[in-house]
Amino acid sequence: MSAQSFIVRRGQLHEARFIDDEAASVALRPGQVRLRIDAFALTSNNITYAAFGETMRYWDFFPCAVPDHGRIPVWGFADVVESGVEGVAVGERFYGYFPVSRFVVLEPEKVGASGFSDGAPHRRELHAVYNRYARCSADPGYRPELEAEIALLRPLFTTSFLIDDFLADNDFFGASTVLLSSASSKTAYGTAFCLSQRRGTPGAPRIVGLTSAANRAFTAGLGCYDEVVDYDAITSLPAGTPTVYVDMSGSAPVRSQVHAHFDQQLRYSCSVGGTHWDELGGGKGLAGPRPVLFFAPAQIKKRHGDWGPAELGRRIEAAWLAFLKPATDSASPWLTVERGAGPGAVEQVYRELLGGGTRPQTGHVLSL
Structure with a gap:
């Protein structure tokens, strides 16, 4: 053939x-x-x-x-x-x-x-x-023995690191909660892992994941989310909490519901992925802020200027090695x-x- x-x-x-x-x-x-x-x-x-x-x-x-x-x-x-x-x-x-x-x-x-x-x-x-x-x-x-994990997780984790860094670089836009859709996806839980490393530091946000009922147990078991909520329970979240939305799903119905629920308390809406590719839609007519597409190379360029390429690489590598520990844990791997x-x-x-x-x-x- x-x-x-x-x-x-x-x-x-x-x-x-x-x-x-x-x-x-x-x-x-x-x-x-x-x-x-x-x-x-x-x-x-x-x-x-x-x-x-x-x-x-x-x-x-x-x-x-x-x-x-x-x-x-x-x-x-x-x-x-x-x-x-x-x-x-x-x-x-x-x-x-x-x-x-x-x-x-x-x-x-x-x-x-x-x-x-x-x-x-x-x-x-x-x-x-x-x-x-x-x-x-x-x-x-x-590492030859980690080729699978490198191919599966490394490029996604780099994006996760940069999302976390972008949000922290902007003081989380004044929000106290970061809400991530498609929370069971690798990019989402990589971001949640990076955010979770800030626990106990000033201004560290609460991390909430949105996922399907079928993936709730897995997502909650990761330990990097403070709360995991089904998509049909978005309105159970406190609407008065200043929140940043990190949209990994791309779902227009979910985005519309999040924006309507939080309205002006939604301090920033960050569009990242399209796991719900069949529900994609634009950001016109939404309550609250207009969604902004996250472009990882732009944050790389900024940090090259702030830190230099070597220091950015060192920080990503340190975070990656920390992430690999739970992701590949022999007893309960992610x-x-x-x-x-x-x-x-x-x-x-x-x-x-x-x-x-x-x-x-x-x-x-x-x-x-």
């Missing part, structure tokens, strides 16, 4: 199929490398990439020749199988942003000890964070890794994620 690549119809995410992977056999031009994608994580975060593919330009990273279709980006590991670039050797392993495919062709630039950036013309206007590929042999945070291979496994997990049928404690690591 020829190598395959997974594509979806833009705006119609249930329409998904496999096509031949051109990157498997296309002749390399000077300055290009071919990598075989060994393993990648597929989570609700990738559904968010697809849901916001147009507005956030996620479709632009790996263009699709099929009209009206796109390739969903994923985080994973790949090995160099062919190289025409000095400093990028066949057999080296890299971590980064890939399509759901067996192969990818990249154009390395800024090659150094830590890795390289993809300098393909179509990616030059896209944010550098997503264009960087880390050389595993030189990455101090890399995450259980399930592996799968082949087109059937990829499509099954994708459709489970679309339908909200995956268990929150399960993390899928796949390959084609």
Whole structure:
């Protein structure tokens, strides 16, 4: 069977199929490398990439020749199988942003000890964070035995760290409570974990999670939320409490109810994810503040200016190592890794994620 690549119809995410992977056999031009994608994580975060593919330009990273279709980006590991670039050797392993495919062709630039950036013309206007590929042999945070956890949690946790940092940097907009929807999602509970590390310090907010009844027990058991509430119990929360809403779900009905309930006591509305991709909607006509889309690279840029890249990296690494302890605890881990291979496994997990049928404690690591 020829190598395959997974594509979806833009705006119609249930329409998904496999096509031949051109990157498997296309002749390399000077300055290009071919990598075989060994393993990648597929989570609700990738559904968010697809849901916001147009507005956030996620479709632009790996263009699709099929009209009206796109390739969903994923985080994973790949090995160099062919190289025409000095400093990028066949057999080296890299971590980064890939399509759901067996192969990818990249154009390395800024090659150094830590890795390289993809300098393909179509990616030059896209944010550098997503264009960087880390050389595993030189990455101090890399552990072969933790590849699954790195692929599943590391990019999400970086976003979690930056959300927490952004809110604290703005004194939580004067709020005493942070309310997170889709609280069982990995980005949400990573954010809640970071917020929970502030407990006992001046101005530390109360952390409240919104989730489905089916995921309530798991979410409450994490220990990083002060309270977990079902979606149908939003009005049970005290409406007079100054609150920040961190919207991981993207659900327009949930957002409307949160805004209506808190009204002017909603001090900030932060739009992050789209786990409820089939309920997405705009922010017009809402009570309280207009929702503002959170863009992690903007906070990275700010902290590069405030602290410098090295210090930001040190802080993220320290928080990541602290987060890994409960996430991988042998007695009661937050995450259980399930592996799968082949087109059937990829499509099954994708459709489970679309339908909200995956268990929150399960993390899928796949390959084609």
